[in-house]
Amino acid sequence: MPRRSVAQVDADRTVTLRAAVELASVIGLEGLTVGRLADELGMSKSGLVGRFGSKQNLQLATLALAVEMFRAVVYEPAIDKPAGRARLVAICEGWIGYLGEPCFAGGCFLTSASVEFDAREGPIHDAVRVALDRWQRVLETEAAIAVSSGELADDGDPADVAFTLNAIAVGTNCDYQLRRDPRALQRGRRAMASVLAPSLRRRPATAG
């Protein structure tokens, strides 16, 4: 019999990664050091390394948890809504809420990681890219449905809609984190609403 149950190992891992996400959101994923995180958790460096094998694996696991948290707060609550404009509106609502009361002290983790690693090569850059590509694809899919159903006043390229919504979110995060002025959230919300302005030509389909 193992000295600690599988469930306990898993719980410990989660506690560790939560602390890692919190710390890395402030000092960056590269600034995150094994020694400092071990200190914060009241354990030894070697104990921490033992759990993840290397700093890079710790960074990748930290990023993966942050992605999962984003998904849970921004995407999950919206999947009950009908695909297309209604779902995009729900996503944006969750998104602004996430930006205003982030799970992390240092603001949107994915934005920070993207800026930090966009000019470096390696597994972390690649993982960030994969996560953001996936998210862009989600937005684009919903935008395509909204456009083809005639739900949007501005029925342009779905990729443009996805791009602009993401840009507004990233810009809102930067502004709000730097100035801590809640007006940034209002402005972000208004700008998103403008992109998603409903078509006046016809109502969203209610059936079929």
Place this chain on the structure above:
Amino acid sequence: MPRRSVAQVDADRTVTLRAAVELASVIGLEGLTVGRLADELGMSKSGLVGRFGSKQNLQLATLALAVEMFRAVVYEPAIDKPAGRARLVAICEGWIGYLGEPCFAGGCFLTSASVEFDAREGPIHDAVRVALDRWQRVLETEAAIAVSSGELADDGDPADVAFTLNAIAVGTNCDYQLRRDPRALQRGRRAMASVLAPSLRRRPATAG
């Protein structure tokens, strides 16, 4: 008589800071280390420290040069245009050009520095904040003129216009740096153009 002329000292300082900006744009302003920069310049650590006094002063000087470069590329070319919408259009043109062919390998320096230091206290955070506040004020001033002259189709709050243009630029930078796909620049340009769409109600004043 000094061993090196004042002009020579100044030129050396500029060479040093250009290298610092280049390096920091990739590895971050905090990741910039005295030893690594000294290596790159073929000089000793203590020689480099001697020029700036401390790492923090080096960081502040590096940031100041990056701000000056931004101003020269994005703002300066637009000041010949008439205030209001025309000047905003010129600024956005320069801005997209700057994002597409950045002076720095790692993309917009101010965006990187803002994300890196938004959750930390200290002189660097404050300097980033001052620079971005100044830039926001420039945008807002031009937007206020454009709105009050009836030049914009969407004549809302000038602060909203400034916020959204900045958000689009920040989002475009992140997207382009991560994916290196020039379509991000086209999308950014289109999104800015949409914010600055000219009023159909009346033409921009040509005199008075």
Place this chain on the structure above:
DNA sequence: CCTACCGATCGGTAGG
């Protein structure tokens, strides 16, 4: 501007 050096911390390993 240099060499030589300071104590602290880095990621990681040996050995238990």
Place this chain on the structure above:
DNA sequence: CCTACCGATCGGTAGG
């Protein structure tokens, strides 16, 4: 999981 330790690098100083 721990202590003890590795070589490398950190920011910075002493002394010239």
